[in-house]
Amino acid sequence: MKARKVKGLDADGAFEENARRIVEVRLRELTALASHALDDGAVDELHDTRIAAKRLRYVLELAGPGLGRPAATGARVARGLQDLLGEVHDCDVLLARIRRHADRLRAEDAETVRLRATRPGAELEAEAAQHARNLDRHWGLEALTAFVTARRKILYERFAREWKALERRDFAGDLLAGITSCSG
Amino acid sequence: MAKARKIPGVGPQSRFRDVAAASVEVRASEVFGQMDGVLDIEDIERVHDMRVATRRLRAVLEVFATCFPKKDHKQLLREVKELADALGERRDPDVAIAWLSDIAAELGEEARPGIEGLADDFREEQRDGNDLLAAGLERAREARLAERLTELARSARIEVDER
Numbered sequence: 030m031k032a033r034k035v036k037g038l039d040a041d042g043a044f045e046e047n048a049r050r051i052v053e054v055r056l057r058e059l060t061a062l063a064s065h066a067l068d069d070g071a072v073d074e075l076h077d078t079r080i081a082a083k084r085l086r087y088v089l090e091l092a093g094p095g096l097g098r099p100a101a102t103g104a105r106v107a108r109g110l111q112d113l114l115g116e117v118h119d120c121d122v123l124l125a126r127i128r129r130h131a132d133r134l135r136a137e138d139a140e141t142v143r144l145r146a147t148r149p150g151a152e153l154e155a156e157a158a159q160h161a162r163n164l165d166r167h168w169g170l171e172a173l174t175a176f177v178t179a180r181r182k183i184l185y186e187r188f189a190r191e192w193k194a195l196e197r198r199d200f201a202g203d204l205l206a207g208i209t210s211c212s213g
Numbered sequence: 214m215a216k217a218r219k220i221p222g223v224g225p226q227s228r229f230r231d232v233a234a235a236s237v238e239v240r241a242s243e244v245f246g247q248m249d250g251v252l253d254i255e256d257i258e259r260v261h262d263m264r265v266a267t268r269r270l271r272a273v274l275e276v277f278a279t280c281f282p283k284k285d286h287k288q289l290l291r292e293v294k295e296l297a298d299a300l301g302e303r304r305d306p307d308v309a310i311a312w313l314s315d316i317a318a319e320l321g322e323e324a325r326p327g328i329e330g331l332a333d334d335f336r337e338e339q340r341d342g343n344d345l346l347a348a349g350l351e352r353a354r355e356a357r358l359a360e361r362l363t364e365l366a367r368s369a370r371i372e373v374d375e376r
Contacts, residue, residue, distance in 0.1 A: 032275065038229070038279040039229065039279075040228075040229050040230040040233070040279050040280040040369075041228055041229070041230065042228070042229055043225065043226045043227070043228070043229070044223065044224070044225060044226070044227045044228070044229050044232045045225035045226070047229045051276060084272075084275075087268075087269070087272035087276065088272070088276050090217070091220075091236065091272070091273065091276055094220070094223040094224060094225070094227075095223070095224070095225045095227075095232075096225075097225075119308075126309075126331075127331065130330070130331050130334060134330070163330075165326045165327070166326045166327040166330050167327060168323050168324060168327060169317075169320065169323070169324035169325060169326055169327020169328045169329075169330075169331075170327040170328075170331065171327075172320050172323075172327075173316065173320070173324070173327065173328060173331070176316070176320075
């Protein structure tokens with residue numbers, strides 16, 4: 030996801046004013062994306078929200094000397110969101126990976142079993158399936174899938190709860206007011 | 214994980230371009246100060262520390278983009294991203310292997326063959342990732358990435374019409 034361009038930056042201007050402009054834009058990006066990610070909890074939307082949280086976190090960490098305590102507090106919140114969404118993303122990546130790995134094992138087994146046919150085109154005996162070599166591997170992969178799927182759901186629900194709580198206490202409004210009073 | 218060093222001499226009224234220069238200098242020195250032992254797959258924290266430092270440098274380059282000559286900035290940001298990607302190629306399997314090892318212990322003997330098979334895939338990726346990282350570090354060294362970042366930082370301090 031490409032970051033939105035920040036207008037009106039002045040390289041010769043004061044650090045605090047430029048930092049405030051960047052924080053405003055990054056904060057708006059995060060709030061727009063997070064609300065959208067909550068609508069359906071889709072993989073791509075959550076990934077974009079994580080990137081937006083990361084960008085906000087980094088600019089707030091950099092802006093600390095210019096924007097004071099509100100920036101530090103905001104950076105902690107953004108980091109919390111980034112970490113949580115990072116764990117959700119790790120689950121999504123791992124689940125896709127387990128599926129690919131299991132599919133490969135199944136394909137290998139099918140080929141092994143197919144080769145047990147006595148001659149091309151001959152009927153295959155069910156007994157041939159006993160020669161599949163990867164059967165003992167599937168239990169672990171299924172257990173892992175169940176665990177990671179459940180963990181992903183718990184993490185997503187935690188994110189949804191935390192984001193709603195941030196919205197209720199107007200985290201974005203407070204942060205903007207805080208950094209504006211610091212730079213104003 | 215190494216804590217980010219404070220950027221010296223920065224205050225609310227500092228010129229944006231001066232903060233940009235100081236930030237790039239400090240963050241770039243953090244990246245290249247983490248190179249020792251980064252290819253040792255027995256010590257996965259070194260790659261992690263260098264990757265974190267690279268992310269911080271990349272963030273600084275993006276936040277202060279307006280302070281640098283456009284062409285040099287674009288090229289150096291691309292090279293820093295490539296270095297970050299190379300570190301990621303090693304770090305991602307490092308993390309997966311460590312995590313699967315913990316989870317296999319918890320899930321018990323019956324789960325071990327499946328999880329070990331998956332971990333073997335990640336070990337292969339780890340070796341490939343280490344080769345990619347070695348090549349990435351060599352490229353950065355040959356391209357004098359550290360020195361050119363220092364030059365970029367210096368250029369930020371010069372007014373646009375003086376460039």
